[in-house]
Amino acid sequence: MDKDMLSQEEIDLLLKGTEDLGNENTNEQVITEIERDTLGEIGNISMGTAATTLSTLLNKKVTITTPKVEVTTAGELSYEYPIPFVAVDVKYKEGLEGSNILMINIDDVKIITDIMMGKDEIDTNRELTELDLSAISEVMNQMMGSSATSLSEIFLKRIDIEPPKSYEITFSEGREKLEVLKTLAPIIKVSFKMVVEDLIDSEIMQLIPLDFGQQMVENLMGSPKDDFVEDGKTEEENINSFEKTDKGPSKEIVQKTPKVDKEYESENKEHIIIKKPEFETFDTTADVSYNESIDLVGDIPVELTAELGRTVKKIGEILEYGPGTVIELDKLVGEPLDIYANGKFIAKGEVVVIDDNFGIRITDVNNNYTG
Template sequence: MLSKKIFSNMERDVIGEVMNISLGSSATSLSSILGKRVEITVPHINVTTAQEFSYKQLEPAIGVEINYIEGLKGVNVMIWKRSDAKIILEALLNKKIPDEEFEMDEISISAICEVMNQMMGSAATALSEFLGKHINISTPIAFEIDDNNEFKSKYFAEDDEIVVVSFDLSIEGELQSQFINVMEVSLAKDIVSNFLRETEKSTSNEIQIEENNNIEKEDAVNKKIDTIIKQNNDYEEIIKRERMKTNQNQKEKEETFVNVRPVEYESFDDEEEVLSEEQLSNLELIMMVPLTISVEIGKTSKQIKDILEISPGTIIELDKQAGALVDIIVNGKLIAKGEVVVVNDNFGVRVVEILKKDELMKITL
């Protein structure tokens, strides 16, 4: 018989919010895998006993077992319609599977497990951020539910109290359905207690920070303003000096050549400012900051089934033609294009086309 007041209304709200956030992250992961819009919404929470628990609306059904091995302790079982699993596999493989040919064989189970692994991995990451602790799960185990009683007895005793969370599932252009998530009360309690503990800690930190800010607020603001003013003045002097050098060099070049179209420059003050030793030292330090250079010859995207089929000798076609210029990337930003060469038995790149100088400055600043 079900105990009364296992969860307060607030605790139910916590469970719903946690599950909504974690499974919402799973929807994003599934959407990336299938290349279609996926929504997992409206969690409905029901606390019942294993004996009274029913999932007839999902039959014939498949189960997916997820064990929490770090951060939380317990077993989480997801129950899906067998037909929904088939539709997901069809979207994954990009081909229709006749009903009479669909079987929960090793290949189907492996594919479902991989999809669930991606989904629940994303859910565990979201849960980690929400609860403020590292959460890790085992590899999901998918199976076909042939016997209802056998399934229940595997995970719960008849009088065990369990938490059943129902979700609405929508896959763009494919299906509108539901699936359920079943867990022991102890696991749900663990989730609630971790959430409340993290919330209390965050609130305490915010109060302490607010108190410290009230004490030192005026002094800190004044110091910050002084620092910003000083930094701005220093950088303005450095930039002004470099621009004056550039202007002078350009004038010398114009005197050397004839019939050159004049170039207009920004006007500068006549008085030349000299950098201090400290400013020169800072400029030298800035110029010595290392930047990572990488060369990208091309890229492509593949479905999971194609990735799983990769083996020694597999040829992967990229999105660039042979002989095309390669991208030269500095700190993740494209700055130039070039040709691949060989230098002393090492690959190198000859710069052929470079971006505007102002674009390079944006990267280095």
């Protein structure tokens, strides 16, 4: 008689199969191809930056593949992934309103912790501890923090996150505890393959609520039914109408024009799109006089060089370089560049763009330079 009876697991699988037949096509139609591609590109850029940060933290080569975007539900995830995961809950506190969850294999978390602790041998057979959860929370804080910086550049506004929280949990337990999984609505799953040298080769999942994902796409692309210029209105009326919608610029405007803050708009509406740069004057610089003999060397060519930064690497590390390798320099973002004349340091400067060319604007002259 036992052979004629189905186990609870078999019943669950049959029920899942029935649900899948009814939901497979429905889920695929929840988001458009444009939304799918846009979310994939957002994930590609943000996780690419996060991978660079993880590589720095672990001092290991980290590779994250192009993301795969799918639509699923919390119920389907519970059936597909019955084993426990480490869930990292990331909430946005500025720029975007929402949260997402990163699901990581428990063994991967143990490996990352052991590397950060400087252990010679990796032990994945041990129990997951609070130290592991704290370590992965800090790692994700750094990774998603750098990711938020990349998103800030994409969305043209400041984006910041709250400190992430990590849990050892199954998807079934997560449906009771995590906001993203509590809903019955579809969930956007963005899957990445993460490889850390020969230590980690597995999948990371980013789960995004449907409305939050569509909100990001709308903020980036603009609402397709809203045009920046409407017939029958003056340019100023269209600008005011556009600002009141608070939906952000259209895709074309995002690509071509910087975001204009409200303070500048109120002061100078006729320059709503482009603000001319204002540079400090150098009128107070003391006049330098030369004798007439300087004319004798005036036609001698001097090679000027601007140095972005330096670093020291071993030959073995350099031999591993390839397309896509990121080399960290000793200069910080925004730090002045060094300017050399025939190899001699003469000044500091900052990068400017003149038409389609880069240039260097001198900000500080080395008065000790003697040639």
